[in-house]
Amino acid sequence: MAGQRRELVTQAVAQLAEAGVASPEHDAAELLAHVLGTTRSRLVLVDEVGDDAARQFADLVARRAVREPLQHLTGTAYFRHVELQVGPGVFVPRPETELLAGWAIEQAGALEAPVVLDLCTGSGAIAKAIADELPHARVHAVELDPDAHAWAERNLAGTDVELRLGDLATAFDDLAGTVDVIVCNPPYIPLEAWESVAAEARDHDPHLALFSGADGLDAIRVLEARAALLLRSGGVVGAEHADAQGEAAPAVFAATGRWTDVRDHRDLADRPRFVTARLAR
Incomplete structure (x- = not known):
């Protein structure tokens, strides 16, 4: 299940876009950052994503694809x-x-x-x-x-x-x-x-x-x-x-x-x- 960060995000973006999510690139990156305990801007420092993190990410992407709000998945909103x-x-x-x-x-x-x-x-x-x-x-x-x-x-x-x-x-x-x-x-x-x-x-x-x-x-x-x-x-x-x-x-x-x-x-x-x-x- 582990994989390259770039490949995992690319697959997630495609899945979210096919589901009609309005901002697939943003949401995929935000979900992976959430799983890894980092920020979107620091994702570029990540190369490999471990098994557990990759599984969590796949689960969150699947939930976002059925239009569960991004903020419900991360538990956080900014205002x-x-x-x-x-x-x-x-x-x-x-x-x-x-x-x-x-x-x-x-x-x-x-x-x-x-x-x-x-x-x-x-x-x-x-x-x-x-x-x-x-x-x-x-x-x-x-x-x-x-x-x-x-x-x-x-x-x-x-x-x-x-x-x-x-x-x-x-x-x-x-x-x-x-x-x-x-x-x-x-x-x-x-x-x-x-x-x-x-x-x-x-x-x-x-x-x-x-x-x-x-x-x-x-x-x-x-x-x-x-x-x-x-x-x-x-x-x-x-x-x-x-x-x-x-x-x-x-x-x-x-x-x-x-x-x-x-x-x-x-x-x-x-x-x-x-x-x-x-x-x-």
């Missing part, structure tokens, strides 16, 4: 400057969400003692990134799903983030009118779009984190009402949405008359990605 533990039962954070987190960090970073809420925190990715980059911020987070909440507990351990188990629709009554920045990556996929969702997400991410009513905007409507209650006058909210919701998601905020500066933001691929708004004074 901005922080490392997260992830696995079954929690939404794997996506790189595009880093832009939303960056917006929240920029908004809160301009304040002396900002109060920040991360609603629908999932793995705790956004809350942990904000706490990491803004040590002076008071960061609170909430997650409804008990399994995802357990992952967030692990990831936020050792930080000053206050994590609660609860619903974004009812959480943080005690902070009403005092919050400076609310950030949220809610579920936003329409139920009818089931078939179009990537197998990694559809079959492995919790559905509570994915789907949100017939048009995908149910959670964003709840967020709009909740943010209006929790924010101080002039406070801001930002929420991720699907790229097809670049007009519909901002319209949820604009229609109520409670918000100013309602605007949409594009991701690095120039797709509509998140909406922000300021509570009218």
Whole structure:
């Protein structure tokens, strides 16, 4: 079973590509690095891969080929400057969400003692990134799903983030009118779009984190009402949405008359990605 590193990776890349994995070269290298306890950049220093390692690698490649998420296989995801533990039962954070987190960090970073809420925190990715980059911020987070909440507990351990188990629709009554920045990556996929969702997400991410009513905007409507209650006058909210919701998601905020500066933001691929708004004074 042992073999040359280059040959093993080449075979794995072919297997993953045939299975329809979007990034076979990256994933094959990441899996081998994981098995060997090294990094992708240091794989070039490896020539021979022993029997046990080769067997572990083959097993992981086979699981990735049936579209088990890469991060579930390695147990790790990276988000901005922080490392997260992830696995079954929690939404794997996506790189595009880093832009939303960056917006929240920029908004809160301009304040002396900002109060920040991360609603629908999932793995705790956004809350942990904000706490990491803004040590002076008071960061609170909430997650409804008990399994995802357990992952967030692990990831936020050792930080000053206050994590609660609860619903974004009812959480943080005690902070009403005092919050400076609310950030949220809610579920936003329409139920009818089931078939179009990537197998990694559809079959492995919790559905509570994915789907949100017939048009995908149910959670964003709840967020709009909740943010209006929790924010101080002039406070801001930002929420991720699907790229097809670049007009519909901002319209949820604009229609109520409670918000100013309602605007949409594009991701690095120039797709509509998140909406922000300021509570009218």
